[in-house]
Amino acid sequence: MPGLFVTLDGPGGAGKSTLARLLADHLADTGYPVTATREPSDGPLGQVARHQTAAYAGPALACLVAADRYHHLAGEIQPALQADRLVLCDRYVPSSYVLQTRDGVPLEYVRRLNALALRPDLAVLVTADSGILEERLALRGAHSRFEHAGSSHVEARLYDELADVLTEDGFPPYRLDTGDVPPQGAVQAVSERINELWSRRQRE
C-alpha cells in the first residue's frame, strides 16, 4: 500500500485529539498531503458508535465499531493511501483492544473481529501518568461512559498490559508520554518519526 498510515490511540485525556489536530496542521503546512480522520468515523455507523455508548455495549458495540472501521477503511482510508496520501487517524484498532475488553468482550473475540483491518505504518500510543489524565479529564469533562473517575488508571494500565499482544498483531506502540511534553513538543516528536518513515517510503 502506498502513502503512510499513522494512528493515534491512548487513554482518555492523553491528548490524542489535540495532537491529531495540531499534527495535521503542522504536516499540511510543511507540504504533506494529509488526510486527517478519526474513529468512530463521521459516517452513519460511526455517529451511532460515538454518541450512543450508553445504549450499545459489549459485543454489540464491538461489532458496531468494527463494521464502521471496515467501512471507513474501504471508503476513505484505503483510497487516500492509494492516492499516496498521509492518513492520520485519531483512534484505531488498539482502542478496541482496550475499550472493548474493558466492556467485557473477550480479547480473542476483539482480535478476530479486527483481524482483517489494515495495519498502520506507525501506531502512536499517546499516554501520561494516570494522575495527570484524571486531572485533564476532570477539567475537560467526560465524552462517554468510558470516561469517569478512575477510568484513566484502568485504561492506561490496559494499554501497557496489551503492548505485547498489540506488537504481535501488527500494532507495535510508539509511546509518547504527554505528561511533561506540551502539545507542540508532542507534534515535534511524532513529525520527526513521520519524516523518517515518509522519506524511507519515497525511496522504496
Ligand SMILES: Nc1ncnc2c1ncn2[C@@H]1O[C@H](COP(=O)(O)OP(=O)(O)O)[C@@H](O)[C@H]1O
Ligand atoms: N501535551 C499536553 N500537555 C498538557 N495538556 C494537554 C496536552 N495535550 C492535551 N492536553 C489537554 O488535555 C485535555 C485532553 O486532551 P484531548 O486532546 O481531548 O485528549 P484525548 O483526545 O486523548 O481524550 C484537553 O484539555 C487538552 O487541552
Ligand SMILES: Cc1cn([C@H]2C[C@H](O)[C@@H](COP(=O)(O)OP(=O)(O)O)O2)c(=O)[nH]c1=O
Ligand atoms: C475507536 C473506538 C471508539 N469506541 C467508542 C468509545 C468511545 O468513548 C467513543 C468515542 O470515542 P472518543 O475518542 O472517546 O470520543 P471523543 O473524541 O469525543 O473523546 O467510541 C469504542 O468503543 N471502540 C473503539 O475502538
